[in-house]
Amino acid sequence: IGLSDSLELRIFLFAFFFVFYVGIVFGNLLIVVTVTSDSRLHSPMYFLLANLSFIDLSLSSVTAPKMIADFFSKHKVISVKGCFAQIFLLHFFGGSEMVTLIAMAFDRYVAICKPLRYTTIMCGNVCVGIVAAAWGIGFLHSVSQLAFAVNLPFCGPNKVDSFYCDLPRVIKLACADTYRLDIMVVANSGILTVCSFVLLIISYTIILMTIQRRPSDRSSKALSTLTAHITVVLLFFGPCIFIYAWPFPIKSLDKFLAVFYSVVTPLLNPIIYTLRNTEMKIAMRRLRQWNLKLWVKS
Numbered sequence: 001i002g003l004s005d006s007l008e009l010r011i012f013l014f015a016f017f018f019v020f021y022v023g024i025v026f027g028n029l030l031i032v033v034t035v036t037s038d039s040r041l042h043s044p045m046y047f048l049l050a051n052l053s054f055i056d057l058s059l060s061s062v063t064a065p066k067m068i069a070d071f072f073s074k075h076k077v078i079s080v081k082g083c084f085a086q087i088f089l090l091h092f093f094g095g096s097e098m099v100t101l102i103a104m105a106f107d108r109y110v111a112i113c114k115p116l117r118y119t120t121i122m123c124g125n126v127c128v129g130i131v132a133a134a135w136g137i138g139f140l141h142s143v144s145q146l147a148f149a150v151n152l153p154f155c156g157p158n159k160v161d162s163f164y165c166d167l168p169r170v171i172k173l174a175c176a177d178t179y180r181l182d183i184m185v186v187a188n189s190g191i192l193t194v195c196s197f198v199l200l201i202i203s204y205t206i207i208l209m210t211i212q213r214r215p216s217d218r219s220s221k222a223l224s225t226l227t228a229h230i231t232v233v234l235l236f237f238g239p240c241i242f243i244y245a246w247p248f249p250i251k252s253l254d255k256f257l258a259v260f261y262s263v264v265t266p267l268l269n270p271i272i273y274t275l276r277n278t279e280m281k282i283a284m285r286r287l288r289q290w291n292l293k294l295w296v297k298s
């Protein structure tokens with residue numbers, strides 16, 4: 001059904017989402033290219049950041065392009081396969097994003113609370129392992145949920161009241177008693193979201209308490225990095241918890257909240273990390289000069 005019926009609102013939303021999505025593509029690609037091309041940024045924190053950017057870009061690409069293309073089409077249609085593909089990819093990237101956010105919090109925890117052991121704890125293998133675990137957990141989470149939903153009988157109702165397919169809404173269309181499936185979604189997605197969120201809040205609380213006991217000049221830089229991380233975490237998890245784990249969903253609010261993790265947080269990461277992080281800014285300047293040199297030579 002999409003987000004709105006009114007033409008004025010649709011034009012506004014189209015412009016809004018179009019600009020956001022272009023920003024997401026450019027911003028996140030810029031982070032990935034900057035981190036991979038600059039050897040001075042080859043540290044766990046920046047590797048995780050580049051991975052987060054890649055996931056953000058993918059997560060947003062699952063829903064945003066179709067939503068943008070659908071604003072002015074009369075019949076907003078998606079095939080059953082397309083619908084399940086959206087569900088699968090959404091949970092795959094969403095699960096990976098949660099694990100990556102936890103990994104980034106862990107990385108900051110080690111860097112701030114155990115600085116002397118940072119290089120031994122966060123060595124190359126551990127970092128690769130964390131990234132592999134993120135993709136693996138995302139995959140398992142997505143498959144384990146979808147396995148229950150693919151065999152549902154669909155016999156009539158086929159309108160999804162949102163701008164993308166997601167389990168809670170698609171399950172409602174099945175001609176079967178879906179009570180158990182609803183519980184399963186809350187148990188799987190809901191618990192994953194709430195546990196990740198609690199884990200993140202605990203780690204950031206420990207980090208903040210450690211920082212408070214420090215002399216102020218070094219801690220202010222750490223504090224600004226942390227506030228950025230915490231903002232992303234709150235904006236990503238708030239809507240997710242509301243959609244999957246809140247027992248009394250207010251359905252019309254759900255789809256507007258979903259806008260947060262499909263276009264708002266994926267844009268926020270590049271903004272937060274590129275505008276506020278000096279090392280990133282310096283690396284981007286180097287990248288630009290290097291490109292300019294290549295261009296002048298050719």
Ligand SMILES: *[C@@H]1O[C@H](CO)[C@@H](O)[C@H](O)[C@H]1NC(C)=O
Pocket residue numbers: 032035036047048050051054127128131
């Ligand atoms: C993700 O992290 C791994 C492991 O540290 C790294 O090798 C890889 O380059 C990162 N991916 C991106 C897109 O930066």
